[in-house]
Amino acid sequence: MSLPPDRIPVIVGVGEIVDRTRNPAEGREPLALMVEALRAAQDDASAALLAQLDSLDVICEYSWPYIDAPGLVARELxxxxxxxxxxxxxxxxxxxxxxxxxxRIQRGEATVAAVVGAEAQYTVAGAIRANLNLSWEQRDKKAVILTGREFSAPVAVDHGVCIPTNVYPLYENASSAHWGQTQREALQESGETWAALSRAAAKNPASWLQEPYTPEAIxxxxxxNRLIAWPYTKHMVANPLVNQGGAVLLTSIANARALGIPESRWVRVLGGAAANEPRDYLERDQFWQSHAQNAVLERCVEIAGGDATRFAAMELYSCFPCVPKMARRTLKLPASAPLSVTGGLSFFGAPLNDYMTHAACAIVRTLRESPGSVGLLYGQGEFVTKHHALVMAPGAGDATAQATLPEEYKVQAQADAxxxxxxxxxxxxxxxxxIETFTVIYQRDGKPEYGCVIARTPEGERLMARVPASDTATLAVLTDLDSQPVGKSGTVSRLDSKRLRWEAA
Structure with a gap:
């Protein structure tokens, strides 16, 4: 079904702010960064869009949670x-x-819509170290910030594998084993993938870090560059210590024309997909792939015409290397394929939940320079849990034959099947x-704190077990770069009242 021009949604403005202020007393608060980003997006469109704003989504804020973030943004505007x-x-x-x-624009429920977010964790962390009280808008002291413990099984909490840096290595190690890689080969792939992200970040003016890294340095x-959780070093995990804000403005083709926004600034949303994994990662069938990720990305390839090589601009979420490495294989792309136009969460920066707003800005800018191209924007949440992707294209296309965006975009049934x-x-x-999968957690001094193994009994049952730091022989087996520990046998015994222990055979 074709749509009238007043119902065809297009992105018309993007804006980003990066505050590199070193002195925490001079840092701008997230509210200010959000408002500046919105005004920058309006400037990018060269039209008075904010006066017509009737749809506002504010990304969940971590560094300084407000009592009413959308209300404060609306007040400032x-x-x-x-x-x-x-x-x-x-x-x-x-x-x-x-x-x-x-x-919402397609249904006629909004004329101008904004998605905006910001974090100032660099300044907040600096203020805490300096024992400085920030004179910002009132903070919601009752705000509950989910860390992972809240949606992890008690046994995972007891074993200390309930935060992102400790959980994602389980997928890293299981997937590399499934792909037939030694740990050294998997690490090399991660280093080359992350080095490419650092090069993209170095070209992005909004990046927190603008220095390209070699695979070896990563x-x-x-x-x-201390070890965080095997095999990830500091340079391989998301960097939340940033001050960044991003905003995207959407309107209809008819309104864009009425405001005089040239078609060269438009980017259409062609469609998308979403699906979830079970929230408790121990309730998943395996750890080397995500059925939800696969279903979402495969649907987006269908929207793009059945060929992922059509994606001239792409952003595959990159909180940890396993995520884009799995996604690249689902898309059937070569290792040399550019996976980020933004720079990745390690180098561009990881403003917590808001990275993909910045990625949308980068995708839009790239597509504007590539008429006739197609872009992919893929994000992920929690522990390889929530997946959502969009397919985008520049300009108006054939507006007279613009297909309706499906109201139902979830591919959950396909993932579950x-x-x-x-x-x-x-x-x-x-x-x-x-061993089904595993990781080793490290202290700040680089010494192992403990290992954790998810293992299978001869009957196929699953268990979780600790490897104490004192068991250097087992830790050496887990961290041997020239082998693949997944699949190795060991012995399980009782460690304490809450935990089991796994020892290499």
Whole structure:
């Protein structure tokens, strides 16, 4: 079904702010960064869009949670949007809100829609170190910030694998084993992938870090690049210590024309998809792929005409290397394919839930320079849990034949249909067990704090077990770069009242 021009949604303005102020007493608060980003997006469109703003989505804020972030943004802009929402936790949420904003315009429920977010964690952390009280807008002291413990199984909390830096290595190690790689080969791939991200960040004026890194500098542990959780070093994980704000403005083709916004500034949303994994990662059938990620990306390839090489601009979420490495394989792209136009969460910066807003800005800028091209914006949230992607294209296309965006974009049924049986979990066990996946957690001085193994019994049951730091022989097996520990046998025994122990055979 074709749409009238007043219902065809287009992105017309993007804006980003980066505050590199070193003195925390001079740092700008997230509210100011959001308002500046919105005004920068309006300037980018060269039209008075904010006066017509009637849809406002504010990304979940971490560094300085406000009592009413959307209300404060609206107050600063002098507007009263009909739709006003404060987001929930999730790195995919900006993609979801862009998708929903486009649908809102298509339904005639909004004329101008904004998605905006900002973080000032660099300044907040500096103020804490300096014992400085920031004179910012009132903070919501009752705000509950989810860390991962809240949606992890108690056994995962007991074993200390309930935050992103500790969980994602489980996917890293399981997937590299499935792909037939030694740990050294997997690390080399991660280093080359991350080096490419650093080069993209070095070209992006809004990046926090603008220095290209070599693969060796990224993967080699050192004083300034300590091990976090095996096999990830500091340069391989998201960097939240940034001050950044981003905003995207959408309107209809008819309104863009009425405001005099040239077609060369427009970017259409062609469609998208979303799906989730079970929130408790121990309730998943395996750890080497995500059925939800696969279903979402495959649907986006269909929207793009069945060929992922058509994506001239691409952003594959990059909180940790396993995510874009899995996504690249689903898309059937070569290792040399550019996976980010933004720079990645390690180098561009990771303003917590708001990175994909910045990625949308980078995608829009890239597509504007590539008439006839197609772009992919893919975000992820929690522990390989929530997945959302959009397919975008520059200009108006054939506006007279513009297809309606489907109201139902979830591909959950397709993801669920692929899911295999989930192994029964055992809490009390003694005997042999093979590694399903694992990681080793490190202290700030670079010494191992403990290891954690997810293993299978001979009957196929799943368990979780610790490897104490004192068991240097088992830790050496887990961190041997020229082998693949997944699949190795060991012995499980009781460590304490809450935890089991795994020892290499």
């Amino acid at each position: 002098g507007v009263s949007p009909r739709h006003s929402r404060y987001g929930d936790v999730g790195g995919e949420s900006p993609v979801r809100y862009l998708h929903e904003a486009a649908l 993967t080699t542990p050192g004083e300034k 692929r899911r295999g049986p989930v192994p029964a979990f055992v809490f009390d066990y003694a005997g042999p067990a093979q």
